[in-house]
Structure formats: C-alpha cells, structure tokens
Amino acid sequence: MTTDIDAPTTNPGGMFLQPLLGRLAVHGVMILLSVLSIFPIYWMFVTSFRPANEIFSTALWPSAPTFENYIFVLTRVPMLQMLANTVIVAAMTAGLQVVTGMLAAYALVRWRMRLSGVVHGLIALSWLVPFQVTMIPNYVLASQLGLLDTLAGLIIPNASHAFAVLLLYHAMRSFPNEILEAARIDGAGSSKILWQIVVPNMGAPIASLSIIAFISAWNEYFWPLLLSRKPENSVVQIGLQMFMTQEGNLWGPLMAAACLASLPILIVYLVLQRHVIESFMKSGIR
Structure with a gap:
C-alpha cells in the first residue's frame, strides 16, 4: 500500500x-x-x-x-570678534570642566570618606536643578565680583558641572585599583598618580566629556544674554538676536549669521565625526 x-x-x-x-x-x-x-x-x-x-x-x-547678507553681517555686527569669543569661552569651559571633574571624581573614588555617598548624591541632585534657579544668584555674585560684560564671567560660573563629575566618576571606578596601589607602593603621590597614570589611560571618557562640554558651551544663550552688555564682549548666539527686531526680522542677514555660527561646529563634527558619535553613545545621551 x-x-x-x-x-x-x-x-x-x-x-x-x-x-x-x-x-x-x-x-x-x-x-x-x-x-x-x-x-x-x-x-x-x-x-x-x-x-x-x-x-x-x-x-x-x-x-x-x-x-x-554676509557683507551686511560682517560690517554691521562684530561677528568675527563674537566667533573668537565663543571659541575661547567654549574651549575654556570644556577644559575647566574636564579638570574640575577629574579632580572631584578622583577624590570620590580614591578616598572613601564616611559621607562620600552623600556627597555623590548631592552632586547628582545639583544636576537636576534647572538653570533658571541658579541664574539670578550667579548674576548677583558675578556683579559683586565685577565680572559683568566679561568673558571670565561667562566661563567661571560654568567651570564645574555635575555631569562632568558623574561621567568621569563612573569611568574612573572601572580603573584597575591594583595599578594605583602599585604606584603608591613605589612612592608616587596622589597628584602624580592622577596626572601621570590615570589621566593618560582615560582618553575616551575625557574626549567624550570635552566634546559634549564644548558643544554645550557653544550653544549657550541665556547666560550670555543676561551677562553681556557690549557686542564685542559677547558670543555669537547673542549676535543672532541682533537681527531680530520689533520692526521685523532681517531674514537674509540672520541666515548668514546663523551659517557663520554653525560653521565651526559643523567643521568639528566633520573632522571628529566618529569621536562625536561615540561620545554621545558612551555618555548615554540619545
């Protein structure tokens, strides 16, 4: 069958x-x-x-x-000076955030204090405080110190940031403790261990923080708007506002100024495209 x-x-x-x-x-x-x-x-x-x-x-x-439109922007507004100021402010802010973040992260990881968890929690909570809450106290303090309408006034209040501390703290926790102990046995002090051993082996987190801090400082608007008085002492984001008036917006010059303001960041992205993408991925930002 x-x-x-x-x-x-x-x-x-x-x-x-x-x-x-x-x-x-x-x-x-x-x-x-x-x-x-x-x-x-x-x-x-x-x-x-x-x-x-x-x-x-x-x-x-x-x-x-x-x-x-470009001729109008360059002749009516000190745009080149503003661009130079923005580069200085962004670079100095990023550099200071890396240094202060590295010092704070090393202290939290290396020296186990009784209240280290509380300090870490307070730093994390300070990251959640909106800028509008600290804007007025910072302005009053900058006014008392004579930092109004200066580049130092734009840099110093942003010299440290909770995000920088937390990013480097979690990166430094994974650093091999045996290497640090061996260096201490050889007689190396904390400063030598940090700058000659830890920092050279944390290139990726430092590069990520530097890129993010630079872009964040470049795009800052409210603090320079509050602190600046003269165009030559301000940044490029304030220069864009000068083409927006009550009578109407000068769209041609505004777009030309926006192109000039975006050009450095676009160049940085094209040159460091891989590092920029990796920095956002490693920092957890989407």
Whole structure:
C-alpha cells in the first residue's frame, strides 16, 4: 500500500526577497529622516545667499546668489570678534570642566570618606536643578565680583558641572585599583598618580566629556544674554538676536549669521565625526 505525500513546496525567491524588502524599508526610512534633518540646514544656507526680493521664494536655489547678507553681517555686527569669543569661552569651559571633574571624581573614588555617598548624591541632585534657579544668584555674585560684560564671567560660573563629575566618576571606578596601589607602593603621590597614570589611560571618557562640554558651551544663550552688555564682549548666539527686531526680522542677514555660527561646529563634527558619535553613545545621551 503506497501513499502519495506531497512534498512541501519551497520558494527560494521569497526567502531572499523578504530580507531585501526589509533592508530597503529600513534604508528608505533612514534616508527620509536624513533628508528631514539636513533640509533645514540646506535651506538656511540657501537663504543666506538670496537677495532681499527673493527671501520668501520657494525655489531650491536663488536665481541670483549674492554675498550681500554676509557683507551686511560682517560690517554691521562684530561677528568675527563674537566667533573668537565663543571659541575661547567654549574651549575654556570644556577644559575647566574636564579638570574640575577629574579632580572631584578622583577624590570620590580614591578616598572613601564616611559621607562620600552623600556627597555623590548631592552632586547628582545639583544636576537636576534647572538653570533658571541658579541664574539670578550667579548674576548677583558675578556683579559683586565685577565680572559683568566679561568673558571670565561667562566661563567661571560654568567651570564645574555635575555631569562632568558623574561621567568621569563612573569611568574612573572601572580603573584597575591594583595599578594605583602599585604606584603608591613605589612612592608616587596622589597628584602624580592622577596626572601621570590615570589621566593618560582615560582618553575616551575625557574626549567624550570635552566634546559634549564644548558643544554645550557653544550653544549657550541665556547666560550670555543676561551677562553681556557690549557686542564685542559677547558670543555669537547673542549676535543672532541682533537681527531680530520689533520692526521685523532681517531674514537674509540672520541666515548668514546663523551659517557663520554653525560653521565651526559643523567643521568639528566633520573632522571628529566618529569621536562625536561615540561620545554621545558612551555618555548615554540619545
């Protein structure tokens, strides 16, 4: 007695088609999101080259590109001085946050105090305090110290940050304690251990913190707005506000100034693209 059993039909083409369609769908979504992210930057760049009579044109490229908006920005506002001030403030702020964060993190990890957990908790809680809460006390203190309308006044209040301490603290906890003990047995002091042993082996966390702190300081707006009086002592974010008046916004010069303000950060990103992405991933920021 024989029974005919139908063999299961196979569709080799379908086995390869489904993964291909899945990859195409994923890449299609990624391309769409990339276009949505890049298009505002492209529109800002194109608008900066539009003449006054084409500012509200919907064309993807101006019919008669001009540098009038850039000339207007560079002649009416000390934009180059503001850019230089912003670079100084961002670089100094990032550097000081790395130094103070490293010192505080090393103290919390190396020296086990009775209230070290409380100190760590207070540092973490201070990170949750909104800037608007500390803005007025910092302004009063800066006024009493004579730091109004100075670059030092923009740098010193941001010289330390809870985020820097916490990031370096968790990175330093994973540092091998045997190496520190061996260095101490050899007679190395705490300062030598920190700067000659710990710091050279923590390049990735320090680079991550430096990039994030630099970008954060570059984009700072409210504190320079509160502290600055003269354009030549201010930063580029305040320079953008000068093209927004009650009579109306000067869209062409505003877009030109925005391009100049964004150019250094874009250059930093293009040069250090891999490090920037790794810094955001390792810091837990999405």
